[in-house]
Amino acid sequence: MSTAPHHLVSRARHLAAEVLAPQAERVDQEGVPASSIEAVKRSGLLGVSAPVEYGGSAAPAAVARETAEILAGACCSTWFVQTQHHTPVQMLTKAQLPLRERLLGPLARGELLSGVAYAQLRAHPRVPVRVTRERGGWRFDGTVPWYTGWGLNDVMLLAGVTETDDVLFAFTEAREQPGLRPSPPMRLAALTASRTVSLELAGLWLPDDAVALRAPYETWAVTDRPKNTNASPAVFAVTASALDLLEGSDGDPATKETARALRTRLNEIRRQAYELADHPVPTERIDERLAVKTRSYDLLRAATTAAVVAGGGRSIDLGSPAQRLAREGMFLLVQGQTAEVRTAHLGSLGSPGRLSS
The missing domain is CATH 1.10.540.10 (Acyl-CoA dehydrogenase/oxidase, N-terminal domain)
Incomplete structure (x- = not known):
């Protein structure tokens, strides 16, 4: 029932x-x-x-x-x-x-929307944003390469690394202010609509009561590293939307059969991914997580490519959902990417017979 x-x-x-x-x-x-x-x-x-x-x-x-x-x-x-x-x-x-x-x-409650400015921590041991103690608070200097939602967010969670190699996360208003200057909105091949900018920090000062977390870098990294080894729900979402287009097209029986076969694979890979995501120890079964994640990317590329091919020349028009989904798929290949994920993905791309496995 x-x-x-x-x-x-x-x-x-x-x-x-x-x-x-x-x-x-x-x-x-x-x-x-x-x-x-x-x-x-x-x-x-x-x-x-x-x-x-x-x-x-x-x-x-x-x-x-x-x-x-x-x-x-x-x-x-x-x-x-x-x-x-x-x-x-x-x-x-x-x-x-x-x-x-x-x-x-x-x-x-949704009264405030927060953005995040901490992906630069994953560049360690490089320190794109340095945090130093100053006037009973904390001074931020450096560059945040990516900040999404500028002009839409109310607050941001900003992070940097201290001189003692601690990570420090603190909240501030998501607006231009002394010591914080945004770039013009970035022109991106996909998701330009997300209002992504870079942030230049030159003496942004935040008080102690704005701090949400301070911890040794390695302590934080142990919990952060496994997160992006799991397949993203957005990958499955864009894949499914591309298959919806394919199934709704006026294509021949071969088109319908392609959609059916890819849908079966989607259901299986999604099941595997979410079983791994629910595993009680997030630092275990990393190789399995990465393997399923790369298979989800294979399927994403296959589904969005099929939608473009089925749409023919119409797919190249900027008003076509097929090309939008294909560009969104390209974006998701690198969204939240870490060195570990990139290595696993590139290795899978070099393996013969990957798509047919």
């Missing part, structure tokens, strides 16, 4: 059908509008994993993945802006600091 979907899954489907999917091609060309972000805020999805006592839903991981798939499949740019928000929520949920009482509720 089937059960009713979780209420956040129902809300995500409504948001995708009524707001995101109908304007996905326009958003891709013009940028994520504030109205879409306001709709996400109202939906309750920003608190999907947040504690109930702070206004969140404390939903299971499976619900968080399903809502992410729904949003990314409807409009990958909007999904990418809002997905940044969940890391700050998770960090504050674990923090025992006054900052948690000040920020977690507004973030969980």
